[in-house]
Amino acid sequence: MRRPHPNSMNNPTLETIFRRRSIRRYTDQPVEPEKLDLLMQAAMAAPSAMNCKPWEFVVVTDPEKLAQFRKRLVFGNRNAPAAIVICGNPRLSPNPAARLFWQQDCSLAAQNILIAATSLGLGTVWIGVHPVAEFVHVVRDVVSLPRHVIPLALIYVGYPAETKSSRTQYDATRVHRDKYSKK
Numbered sequence: 001m002r003r004p005h006p007n008s009m010n011n012p013t014l015e016t017i018f019r020r021r022s023i024r025r026y027t028d029q030p031v032e033p034e035k036l037d038l039l040m041q042a043a044m045a046a047p048s049a050m051n052c053k054p055w056e057f058v059v060v061t062d063p064e065k066l067a068q069f070r071k072r073l074v075f076g077n078r079n080a081p082a083a084i085v086i087c088g089n090p091r092l093s094p095n096p097a098a099r100l101f102w103q104q105d106c107s108l109a110a111q112n113i114l115i116a117a118t119s120l121g122l123g124t125v126w127i128g129v130h131p132v133a134e135f136v137h138v139v140r141d142v143v144s145l146p147r148h149v150i151p152l153a154l155i156y157v158g159y160p161a162e163t164k165s166s167r168t169q170y171d172a173t174r175v176h177r178d179k180y181s182k183k
């Protein structure tokens with residue numbers, strides 16, 4: 001049985017936020033297509049600068065492509081049955097000022113995926129891609145991205161084969177009240 005996190009005040013949203021952990025071992029169970037669709041719904045509920053939504057997503061379940069990620073991404077050797085490539089496409093953002101915020105916009109969509117997946121009993125891990133040129137090249141190549149579409153991150157998704165404890169990493173010294181103070 002899952003124990004509520006001591007700081008969650010029985011709030012199910014906080015529970016899910018505290019329960020989200022990076023999962024790096026997965027069972028063979030495929031992720032239901034409906035759940036992958038729900039993750040896309042969650043992603044696109046995220047806020048974005050001037051609501052420009054400069055994101056696109058590549059949902060990958062092809063075992064050959066997943067094997068390529070495992071082999072070619074040095075920090076991405078994980079056995080998940082699905083992956084989502086989070087992409088920024090500046091051409092989707094008509095406003096030049098808003099375009100500058102594509103990484104924040106796409107990161108918020110990604111975080112929505114991580115939290116939604118946790119709530120659906122799935123595990124995830126963010127694999128960093130942008131701004132490492134070599135990782136960008138690999139991901140572009142595996143999923144055939146055009147030059148102007150930038151892969152920000154790869155998120156592996158699957159059913160967890162490891163358990164991790166729910167937690168916050170709260171640190172009072174990182175919080176300043178009204179003005180920045182040396183502690």
Ligand SMILES: Cc1cc2nc3c(=O)[nH]c(=O)nc-3n(C[C@H](O)[C@H](O)[C@H](O)COP(=O)(O)O)c2cc1C
Nearest residue numbers: 020021022023024075076125126127128129153164
């Ligand atoms: C920008 C970013 C890049 C990351 N890159 C990787 C990665 O390449 N491989 C990996 O296994 N985890 C990666 N992670 C996951 C972090 O290692 C993980 O979030 C951190 O250790 C905290 O653990 P937790 O997610 O369980 O809370 C990345 C996370 C972020 C936000």
